[in-house]
Amino acid sequence: MATSTPAILPRVSCDQCPLRQCRSFRDFSSEELGFVHDFKTGEVSAAQGMSIMVEGERNPQLYTVLSGWGFRYKILEDGRRQILNYVLPGDLIGLQGHLMEEMQHSIEALTRMTLCIFERDKLPKLFRHHPSLAYDITWLAAREESMLDEHLLSIGRRSARERAAYLFAFLDARVKSVAAPPADRPFILPLTQQHVADTLGFSLVHTNKTLRRLVQQGLIRWLDRGCEVLDTERLYHVAEWRPPKEGKRPFI
Amino acid sequence: MATSTPAILPRVSCDQCPLRQCRSFRDFSSEELGFVHDFKTGEVSAAQGMSIMVEGERNPQLYTVLSGWGFRYKILEDGRRQILNYVLPGDLIGLQGHLMEEMQHSIEALTRMTLCIFERDKLPKLFRHHPSLAYDITWLAAREESMLDEHLLSIGRRSARERAAYLFAFLDARVKSVAAPPADRPFILPLTQQHVADTLGFSLVHTNKTLRRLVQQGLIRWLDRGCEVLDTERLYHVAEWRPPKEGKRPFI
DNA sequence: CGTAGGCTTGAGAGCTTTCAATTCATGTGG
């Protein structure tokens, strides 16, 4: 967990936003775009391993992820850590710290990330004057909730192999919905086995043995600090899961 | 899982709503109250064991719980069931089915429940004309998310004993925030050991052995189809958890 | 009085953790 200061980047106009080109996001009216642009105060870049928010913090920044991966987690006093979910481009983070008294979880950068910073005090104004955007925020919250529901089902009731298969199927589906594959090279999920262990609720050793089995069966390949998904369909089958069919989704 | 038809009850005016007297809920302006009353189309009562929504359903009703307990759950094809969270008075349910294509989980009544039915088509109108209520809905979604985060931490990283202690501490805190204790008698959490097992991710047998231990240590008492919390502080300590300090919360 | 649902218990099999080492690639300072 590095703690260097984040690099502040110049503000880029929202209609230039490369992420907005992505076909999974819904189109915004120029009026909406105008407000969002106004809502935005700048961009930051966070290095791998940097902590972006920490549990207990009051009134943190409100961000949208522009690029890179992060993860949300909680820890118990003795250090046991549970990863709650992953954060990818298009995700809105820090909302909880505004609605509740303080942040109830922490977020750390899994790769280098760039984040779009919003002016927190304008959130009430957004609700007052932009019902369509307010609706979008609620939509995003409902989507997060539904991902957490699936994680709970997985941790609570799936076997080790099924659980791991679910995780990779889930992450694979998520990256694919926000990024074009890097030219003729496969997607790599930028995880360490410790992250996988802390997501699935297993020890590192057992995680290793479980992954090894998936590798031998040709479902995934394990690289240094990363996982390549080889057979999506078979993962879906093992996990007994399919990616939800989402129409266009909002992106603030 | 009974399947008798729900009993439709007459509509009661919202400013008479007994739940609204409860001091954990924020006050509404008469204007807000007026809209909510208009939003409401009636009440239903559901018997114990009745299923209120089922996974896959499209466009379900939107309800607020007025009284009783329910639970949200998901099941795998072979019948393994995971309880995701409990539903208590003041909770809004069915929102997901409107924002997403279809319901991603089911809800069943744990005791007899009465529900307040909203007119689903007015949700957009709510966002357009009542930003404060839209904000409340988002608030409720964020709160649900934060409960799920805690459940994930619990299932993923706590030991059997800690996990059970967390569950009872959590439920105890939740009932106490929405109901006055039944005159000079203790609160009873209306669960069966099978529900506990499906919440904690354990088998029934192991759940029984874990509960037995908590009983012997004087933390809880187990009744037929119910749990009485005896020592809240000690439960908090075992679970290494405290109820979140919430100010007034919205209630739609 | 018989049945059903919920709670208990013991025992063996199976899954997961912990402990202890080892390998390998990368990066740093001498």
Place this chain on the structure above:
DNA sequence: CCACATGAATTGAAAGCTCTCAAGCCTACG
């Protein structure tokens, strides 16, 4: 360039936790 420290992945073995199987008990209810 080499020696050394570090982070990540791997492996075997024993201890500990959890599951399944198999009964039995008890109460409520028709």
